[in-house]
Amino acid sequence: MAFTVGFDLDMTLIDPREGMVKVFEALAAETGIPLDGAGFVTRLGPPLSHEFARYDLAPDQVDALVLRYRELYPEFVLPGTVALPGAAAAVAAVVDRGGRAVVVTAKHRGNAVLHLEQLEIPVTAVVGDLWSAGKAVALQEYGAEVYVGDHLGDITGARAADAFAVAVATGPISAEDLRSAGADVVLTDLTEFPEWLDTYLQATVH
The missing domain is CATH 3.40.50.1000 (HAD superfamily/HAD-like)
Structure with missing residues (x-):
């Protein structure tokens, strides 16, 4: 068959929601951007770039956040998923x-x-x-x-x-x-x- x-x-x-919130907290601490991880995990589905675009950031800032998120992801998200x-x-x-x-x-x-x-x-x-x-x-x-x-x-x-x-x-x-x-x-x-x-x-x- x-x-x-x-x-x-x-x-x-x-x-993976628990760890995703932690990544957003780490990114907010690094960048000073008030990223809302708790809100993000209620909207999972669309690409990550869509979420960062909610903050009225320039395209290069969005791209940089996506890359940094992916770098931090294994450390913060894998353990609690x-x-x-x-x-x-x-x-x-x-x-x-x-x-x-x-x-x-x-x-x-x-x-x-x-x-x-x-x-x-x-x-x-x-x-x-x-x-x-x-x-x-x-x-x-x-x-x-x-x-x-x-x-x-x-x-x-x-x-x-x-x-x-x-x-x-x-x-x-x-x-x-x-x-x-x-x-x-x-x-x-x-x-x-x-x-x-x-x-x-x-x-x-x-």
Whole structure:
């Protein structure tokens, strides 16, 4: 049985919020910019540059903050990051049924790989720095027929790739809003994914 499932990372497979707040605190101390880490982690999904642009900074300042954030990230974020309920089992469910699991995320690829290695969640490929409809490029490249995410942008990416949009209500968007945005199915969290996957595979041709 050959099929590919794509997964988003932040607030779909992992919860990195505690450490992200710490990075923002460190950046604020270094730069004097009043960065709001607590607010940032309620808006996870879009690229980091979108968040820094909220502070009316020049483009070169935004670029510098993104680079410094990525440098600090492993020290501050990796230690406190946890896998979300059912994450490892969801990826394993794909592999156990003969499929491939790929991660497509707006996060910098290097840091995404570090998370997956540390949490021992093996996937076929990791593609970073893609957001919303831009994720369709990687999803189509790997032939993903399902994309799992927690954000409205993930639904947009799935639609752009002509993939089945599975939403999990573990991020900043409510289940109701995920449904209203056009998710094909909304799960409470990834603990429900293996059972859903069996139903999906039985109903489709592979």
